Amino acid sequence: HRLKNRGSRASEALRSLCAPHKLLLTGTPLQNHVGELWAMLNVLDPARFDDADRFLASYGDLQSAEQVRALTELLRPYLLRRTKRDVDLGLVPMEETLLHVEITAYQKTCYRAILEQNRSLLLRGADARTGPSFLNMHMQLRHVCNHPFLLRGVVQAEGLEAASDAEYAERLVLLDKLLPSLRAQGHRVLLFSQFRMLLDLLEDYVAHRGFSHERLDGGVTGERRQAAIDRFCAPGSNTFLFLLGTKAGGVGINLTAADTVILFDPDWNPQNDVQAQARCHRIGQTKPVRVYRLVTRDTYEDQLYRSANKKLGLEQAII
Incomplete structure (x- = not known):
């Protein structure tokens, strides 16, 4: 998986090895974008896949069926795949x-407080130092969607230790x-x-x-x-x-x-x-x-x- 990042140290180290044959094993050859394919192909066949910019210019956006077909044909000699x-x-x-799933009124209140970075609303005026960090807001929003009790300080601020989990x-x-x-x-x-x-x-x-x-x-x-x-x-x-x-x-x-x-x-x-x-x-x-x-x-x-x-x-x- 680290090979998919062409700038990683593992990728650079493997590119420096001289080997007559190379085999890469992965269940997920493509995860995020076409650039990951080039990074692996460059390890397998550096002579043919030597220019990432040219490869991405040809296949990076995949806006047409012709591009998809051309890339599939390019991959065919390199890919051996078996499914269950x-x-x-x-x-x-x-x-x-x-x-x-909808969200409860209480979850909406917490969701708004996270978006507005409003600890006072979230913690009902309790000590802000006991609340969640807003540095990774996306993670906090995901916590709210799962269950507001995952937010640090919410249970204590609301006095919900003995409350039913499901209703919130x-x-x-x-x-x-x-x-x-x-x-x-x-x-x-x-x-x-x-x-x-x-x-x-x-x-x-x-x-x-x-x-x-x-x-x-x-x-x-x-x-x-x-x-x-x-x-x-x-x-x-x-x-x-x-x-x-x-x-x-x-x-x-x-x-x-x-x-x-x-x-x-x-x-x-x-x-x-x-x-x-x-x-x-x-x-x-x-x-x-x-x-x-x-x-x-x-x-x-x-x-x-x-x-x-x-x-x-x-x-x-x-x-």
């Missing part, structure tokens, strides 16, 4: 449902309706988020609701990680829910015991969401897979999701 459908023709289908975030209200229905129908669920602090909140919620669950995030390693996977996948296991960090555990883990995926928040990198779905929609899956993607309507998160879709469309068109 090539291997298992009987792979069950996967259906994705986009659920646009519409996304959790939806989850509170969806999970009991899925359990009643006999489904088993993987719930993904890229935020560990959100998984902490969700773990409190599912424990309060009495849902049997496992958890895997960046802090769960080694034997504990494998033990959680084994318990969930064991024949006869009645564990209903698996909470996972979107990027935790590696892309190779097999959780085909589940048949439902909930993407609680979209990842910055859409490929991470694609790989998350593949934890259960993979060779060996015998049940149809349903994916529920939660996106907060008319917020920064909605814009992020649309941008991610454009990246996936770019890869679909070229690769």
Whole structure:
């Protein structure tokens, strides 16, 4: 992945090596823009791909079908690709449902306070030093969309320590309706988020609701990680829910015991969401897979999701 940045030290070091043959392995040859393709092609064939500006002038904007076809033909001799459908023709289908979620009045207040950098409104006049940082406003807006309790100082300022989590975030209200229905129908669920602090909140919620669950995030390693996977996948296991960090555990883990995926928040990198779905929609899956993607309507998160879709469309068109 570091090769995709042509200015990275890893990329420069590999370009200095003299080798008669080179092979690059990646599941995501294109993630953000066409320049990433040139960076890898330059490593593979520096004589032919020696000028990034000329390459980007020809293919960088991809405004026409002719450009897409020309780039695809240029890549063809260099690309060997296999998908799971090539291997298992009987792979069950996967259906994705986009659920646009509204925000509660309290979330709107917090969202406005973040945009206006108004700690007084956010914290009800409490000590501003206990509030969130506004240096990364996009991250704070994403926290509001997930659950306002993720904002530093909000719980204490509102005196909400003993309050019900669900009523302050519409996304959790939806989850509170969806999970009991899925359990009643006999489904088993993987719930993904890229935020560990959100998984902490969700773990409190599912424990309060009495849902049997496992958890895997960046802090769960080694034997504990494998033990959680084994318990969930064991024949006869009645564990209903698996909470996972979107990027935790590696892309190779097999959780085909589940048949439902909930993407609680979209990842910055859409490929991470694609790989998350593949934890259960993979060779060996015998049940149809349903994916529920939660996106907060008319917020920064909605814009992020649309941008991610454009990246996936770019890869679909070229690769």
